[in-house]
Amino acid sequence: MKGLFIILFGCFVYTSFSQSRVNRQSLSFSNSSEKLTSSKGWSYNTTLGEWVGYDNVIENKNEYNTKYKSLRGEYMKSRRSQNFIEMKTKSLTINGEEYFVLMVEKYNGRYKYPSIQEDWYSWKETQGYVFNEIEYGKILDFEGEISLKTKYMVKYGTQYEDFDEKTFLDLIQTEMNNEKSKYSPKYTFPILKTTSDGSVVIRFYVPNYWSSTRSSSYDFDKEYFETTIPEFNKIIIR
Numbered sequence: 001m002k003g004l005f006i007i008l009f010g011c012f013v014y015t016s017f018s019q020s021r022v023n024r025q026s027l028s029f030s031n032s033s034e035k036l037t038s039s040k041g042w043s044y045n046t047t048l049g050e051w052v053g054y055d056n057v058i059e060n061k062n063e064y065n066t067k068y069k070s071l072r073g074e075y076m077k078s079r080r081s082q083n084f085i086e087m088k089t090k091s092l093t094i095n096g097e098e099y100f101v102l103m104v105e106k107y108n109g110r111y112k113y114p115s116i117q118e119d120w121y122s123w124k125e126t127q128g129y130v131f132n133e134i135e136y137g138k139i140l141d142f143e144g145e146i147s148l149k150t151k152y153m154v155k156y157g158t159q160y161e162d163f164d165e166k167t168f169l170d171l172i173q174t175e176m177n178n179e180k181s182k183y184s185p186k187y188t189f190p191i192l193k194t195t196s197d198g199s200v201v202i203r204f205y206v207p208n209y210w211s212s213t214r215s216s217s218y219d220f221d222k223e224y225f226e227t228t229i230p231e232f233n234k235i236i237i238r
């Protein structure tokens with residue numbers, strides 16, 4: 001009888017302290033915008049006293065338009081954070097709430113030997129900025145300047161691997177469950193609707209972590225991407 005009691009007690013303890021192995025729910029995108037694949041980047045060069053423009057990158061140096069035209073592609077773009085190959089928005093639902101992910105495919109790069117700044121190499125990278133429904137709603141109808149802000153950003157891609165959507169969604173879910181990410185917004189998507197040469201245009205920056213100091217913050221008086229309203233609307237989910 002005593003032995004039977006010990007067996008039953010052991011089973012009770014095991015049952016009480018064991019738990020089922022349950023995987024977290026997989027995410028999937030529910031909707032997608034069109035792609036923005038082209039926009040002119042403009043930057044004012046104070047030495048020359050003129051605006052310098054390139055496709056899909058903000059670059060202040062004019063040499064890529066003159067002496068170094070052959071470097072104007074991936075090499076030049078990978079050396080500037082304000083560049084993109086394409087931009088689009090996808091939506092998804094997490095814990096019953098709808099979110100919108102601005103996906104920016106861009107070039108990134110670094111030196112193989114940074115201490116002596118030799119052997120620059122580059123790769124394609126996809127960055128995702130996750131906005132809640134209220135914050136994303138700012139982009140649907142606005143005048144003047146707005147800034148979409150978020151706490152959550154993920155990036156995926158190296159020189160050795162191609163983009164994989166499932167892995168990208170896993171990164172989003174992990175980031176949003178990270179307690180360290182749940183503080184004040186860190187990333188900003190600045191947008192300006194204005195008039196240029198008699199036409200209404202959209203000026204913007206690729207989302208980034210902007211410092212509160214003016215010297216390292218964005219400034220629409222000095223540089224920006226510019227595109228038409230129909231082109232910019234391609235990245236909006238309504």
